[in-house]
Amino acid sequence: MVLKLSGPWCRTAPGPLRRVRQEVQVPQKNRPNATDRLDDDDFPAYTMGRAAEMIGATPAFLRAIGEAGLITPLRSAGGHRRYSRYQLRIAARARELVDAGNPIEAACRIVILEDQLEEALRINEELRRSGAGSDRPAGS
Secondary structure (H helix, E strand, O other): OOOOOOOOOOOOOOHHHHOOOOOOOOOHHHOOOHHHHHHOOOOOOEEHHHHHHHHOOOHHHHHHHHHOOOOOOEEOOOOOEEEOHHHHHHHHHHHHHHHOOOOHHHHHHHHHHHHHHHHHHHHHHHHHHHOHHHHOOOOO
């Protein structure tokens, strides 16, 4: 299972997940249609109860991985947690690791390290393709 850990929504974990969404005021005429958001992986569309049901966990599990810093749900105007599909994929991976016997903190750290490894491999591949590593002397 490959997770896309590069979206713009809030994450508080160390490493590549530490991107914070910046609020930008979009002029009314340029705002996306509400139906466009349905395809947006990062749109916080799911309530805590629905999110927990979708990944087969409890709301307490979602709160725990939030406290561990793996994901940071956005809040609705009323202060309720809202989760995106992207965050649910991360939560589902953490749940798999917890179900395998890992503590929540360890599962969160594993997910973060998996993301860092995937990002490093992606960067290495890009460098290989661009030929950036070709100016090294042979044998190094």
